[in-house]
Amino acid sequence: MSLPSFMQQIGLDAPGKPDVLRLEQAPVPAPGPGEIVIRVQAAGVNRPDVLQRLGRYPVPPGASLVIGLEVAGVVAVLGEGVGEWGVGDRVCALTNGGGYAEYCAVPASQCLPWPDGYGAVQAAALPETFFTVWANLFGHGHLQAGETVLIHGGTSGIGTTSIALALAFGAHPIVTAGSAEKCAACEKLGARAVDYHAQDFVAAVQALTDGQGLDVVLDMVAGPYLSRNIACLRQDGRLVVIAVQGGTKDDKFDILPVMHRRLVITGSTMRPRTRAEKGSIAAALREQVWPKLNAGQCAPIIHATFPLKDAAAAHALMESGAHVGKIVLIVD
Numbered sequence: 001m002s003l004p005s006f007m008q009q010i011g012l013d014a015p016g017k018p019d020v021l022r023l024e025q026a027p028v029p030a031p032g033p034g035e036i037v038i039r040v041q042a043a044g045v046n047r048p049d050v051l052q053r054l055g056r057y058p059v060p061p062g063a064s065l066v067i068g069l070e071v072a073g074v075v076a077v078l079g080e081g082v083g084e085w086g087v088g089d090r091v092c093a094l095t096n097g098g099g100y101a102e103y104c105a106v107p108a109s110q111c112l113p114w115p116d117g118y119g120a121v122q123a124a125a126l127p128e129t130f131f132t133v134w135a136n137l138f139g140h141g142h143l144q145a146g147e148t149v150l151i152h153g154g155t156s157g158i159g160t161t162s163i164a165l166a167l168a169f170g171a172h173p174i175v176t177a178g179s180a181e182k183c184a185a186c187e188k189l190g191a192r193a194v195d196y197h198a199q200d201f202v203a204a205v206q207a208l209t210d211g212q213g214l215d216v217v218l219d220m221v222a223g224p225y226l227s228r229n230i231a232c233l234r235q236d237g238r239l240v241v242i243a244v245q246g247g248t249k250d251d252k253f254d255i256l257p258v259m260h261r262r263l264v265i266t267g268s269t270m271r272p273r274t275r276a277e278k279g280s281i282a283a284a285l286r287e288q289v290w291p292k293l294n295a296g297q298c299a300p301i302i303h304a305t306f307p308l309k310d311a312a313a314a315h316a317l318m319e320s321g322a323h324v325g326k327i328v329l330i331v332d
């Protein structure tokens, strides 16, 4: 496949509102050792992209400055030492940046095949949330079949993926969401739901679990949620924090319940992980989750698509909070 010299990508001159995002021309990236260049057909939009646009998400050293953490498309060029993929293969990838573009260079180890029957939009909706949920819910959180998990932000991209994976692996998801409509959307996906504006989620969880409490909490809020999450956990429960939308500190935090109930508090970020770490998550997904995607036992939830040139509208929708599931840019 011969590559053009230039491509279209989404750029910005300075951090700001969604309308700072605009199409621009840029050189097509070349693959480094162990990388492939993907001709991008669709690119997922994620909350960290919004934070990057606002100037609140530092780009790791060496990563593309262009926004975009996940893509799906066709392998266009192989870098030195890449043996596992061939030109023309359909792949989706967790990128290190640079997804909002016609071509994107990614480590080959961070690529996965499109699941059976998938198109580019569905495939592009997988990597960021599936890598994150797998690593946190099942890796750090050790979620097991038969256990009950509370997922905050049930309608988010992360939330809908967490519901799908929890159910596919035999766990029982309870979610929080910010309205009755959002709760209904989560119930349709198979979760029990608590409207956190209308109810105290700690009391609601105790009622839903007959006072038994939870095995795992996946939290994207933190701040004052930290002690409330701990109040929900049963003996040997695990709290996994993946974002701090409510702040980083909790004045009411008390270590005694953690000791008495042998709780584990952990958390992580995906983007700064090394190529080897991301590659090992990709390998685990391929072995354990891709067969379930191929069999239709779990799937991404797509809320809306936009052409690449309308990336600003996609960001405005995400910031409105009206979406349920993923927002995806169509690149060609």
Ligand SMILES: NC(=O)c1ccc[n+]([C@@H]2O[C@H](COP(=O)([O-])OP(=O)(O)OC[C@H]3O[C@@H](n4cnc5c(N)ncnc54)[C@H](OP(=O)(O)O)[C@@H]3O)[C@@H](O)[C@H]2O)c1
Binding pocket: 045, 046, 047, 048, 128, 132, 152, 153, 154, 155, 156, 157, 158, 159, 176, 177, 178, 179, 182, 196, 220, 221, 241, 242, 243, 244, 245, 246, 268, 269, 270, 271, 318, 321, 325
């Ligand atoms: N650690 C990692 O590696 C990693 C990776 C990817 C994403 N993340 C984080 O995970 C979160 C979800 O990402 P996404 O791309 O799925 O975003 P998204 O679809 O935009 O979802 C954001 C969610 O946060 C919920 N929310 C906001 N403030 C809240 C509050 N005070 N209480 C409860 N819920 C609140 C919103 O739900 P309501 O409207 O119902 O309040 C919404 O569902 C983001 O914070 C993102 O930064 C972390």
